[in-house]
Amino acid sequence: MQALPNIFLIGPMGTGKSTIGRLLAAELRRPFHDSDHEIEHRCGCGIPWIFDVEGESGFRVREAEVIDRLTSLEEIVLATGGGAVTSSTSRQYLRERGVVVYLSTTLEQQLRRTARDRNRPLLQGTDRRERLRQLMAEREPLYLSTADLVVSTDRRSPRAVVREIKRRVRRLQNPLEQDA
Ligand SMILES: Nc1ncnc2c1ncn2[C@@H]1O[C@H](COP(=O)(O)OP(=O)(O)O)[C@@H](O)[C@H]1O
Ligand SMILES: O=C(O)C1=C[C@@H](OP(=O)(O)O)[C@@H](O)[C@H](O)C1
Ligand SMILES: [Mg+2]
Numbered sequence: 001m002q003a004l005p006n007i008f009l010i011g012p013m014g015t016g017k018s019t020i021g022r023l024l025a026a027e028l029r030r031p032f033h034d035s036d037h038e039i040e041h042r043c044g045c046g047i048p049w050i051f052d053v054e055g056e057s058g059f060r061v062r063e064a065e066v067i068d069r070l071t072s073l074e075e076i077v078l079a080t081g082g083g084a085v086t087s088s089t090s091r092q093y094l095r096e097r098g099v100v101v102y103l104s105t106t107l108e109q110q111l112r113r114t115a116r117d118r119n120r121p122l123l124q125g126t127d128r129r130e131r132l133r134q135l136m137a138e139r140e141p142l143y144l145s146t147a148d149l150v151v152s153t154d155r156r157s158p159r160a161v162v163r164e165i166k167r168r169v170r171r172l173q174n175p176l177e178q179d180a
Contacts, residue, residue: 006098014113021079102147
């Protein structure tokens, strides 16, 4: 069977990119990277600190650098942050260097899954529903134009989502392969 290419997960906050990416990498026995964790690791500080001190634009510069570095690796699974696709250079690297999977879900699920979070500055001190809706309106065309596959994570366990990603990436690699 052909080796699977890099798999890059994109999509809005709370769709499960970090959770599903880690699980998918473990199942495929591949290195897992999360661009948010890498940004924090390099900086030695948290994402809220970066937004406070450098603003969102400072965070985006760091994010684009990290996406360039991580997408240059091979045979990895990468979970990106929800806003990574706002950089045209990052979109290009994602498309050129692996299979891009857009994880989607409903606004209600996003609200539930980010309810107790304090680590996503764009959702602090604001009407989260309105904010998530607005971000989705701005970014959905970018998710769709960057993705090779769209996979829903709504009302499905991370394990079920991982199964679907594996199956559909394999099918994309070899359209004639039958499902097991
Ligand atoms: N398929 C799923 N079903 C239910 N909860 C999920 C699912 N995927 C992720 N979660 C939960 O949602 C929250 C956000 O997930 P996370 O992986 O951080 O999303 P993202 O990286 O896309 O922002 C976490 O608490 C996680 O446990
Ligand atoms: O949508 C965004 O702009 C962001 C999403 C976050 O990642 P997750 O999508 O993993 O929550 C993180 O990168 C940062 O808070 C900004
Ligand atoms: Mg994440």
